[in-house]
Amino acid sequence: MARMPSAERRTQLTEAAIRAMTRDGVARTTTRSIAAEARVSLSVFHYCFDSKQALLEAVIEAITAHCLTVVREAIRPKPTLRETIRAGFQAYWDHVCAQPGEHMLTYELTQYALRQPGFEHLARRQYALYRDTYAELIRQLGRDTGAVPRVPVGVLAGYLAAMTDGLTLALLVLGDEKGAAEILDVITDHVEGLMDA
Template sequence: MARRISVAQRRSDFINAAVEVIATHGIDGATTRRIAEQAQANLAMLHYCYDSKDDLFADVYAFVSGRFRDVVKAIDPRSDLRDTACQLLRGVMECYLESASFTAATIELISWARRQHGGRGIAVYDQALETVRDVLREASSDDPVEAETIDQIAYVIASLADGFAVNWFTYGDRDAAARHMDITASVLDSWLAVRLGCAPVAP
């Protein structure tokens, strides 16, 4: 007797399949038929789980955001501002390195949202930056720093993470990307040492 798969599990399957299809074919090529085939399900099941393609893509956005929230949750709450910033950057880079498809789909989703919906693409990025700023503010609560400093740290983290993602996406060399993670992390640490007036951490 075949095991019955729950709707929740099927939705998870379709979300993961959509990430793979978006990474390979882009948003425009991510048809419901391709997504269903990638999930090894029939098209009727996809339409049973989702009323529309937009509903599915909304869950894909939520999935991507959730991955980044997981990075935030993994940060040691006892960390100071500098260590928190370094953990954020490394966590995001590890999230990208874990899956080339996730990296490609994330870049495509933000680019597509910016092209098609303007403000929505900006809002997705703004939300991610605000999450980073919130974590940095919390980490500096015992030794507060200026809001401008928090903004600068968040910007540098985002710029370094984005640069890493584009490089990994472009070349697809996992060994090189792993080495680049250490280089990128050292760039942030050196910049923080200057900005916060402390000695850089020895490699």
């Protein structure tokens, strides 16, 4: 086995955990199955992660980062503020449609954390990360376009996190992509109305 810096090894194991959990579910995924998925020894896994909580937190952060990367690129300024906002939502939505299992995993992680004594903070951390991610994107939008929210950034970020979270779950349950796109248009109009350009 090739030697690899520990940060890279953690990333490798986190991505392997995402694949294994998406395929097998959180409860049925073991440290052994993650190590096998990553093609490393169990001792390497335990060297990189000292607890299941640390692994789950890394998984939550990695899945959020996957979305953040595509949305951050998408909200580069377009001819209008509305087009810029809608492009960000579309990038997120394209990721949901391309990776439904990964997004389904986020809901399973939440439920797992809430049901496991001592893991509840992971669910709170997950939703705080969603809000913080939206706050970062709102600030980027402001820097790039000069748009200023009419409501506090934290409030708007919480609203967007709740809206997209609910819409994502509805798509996973109902499979109505057309209906979801229409809802994203309404959310886009609402967000644009909450910004001073």
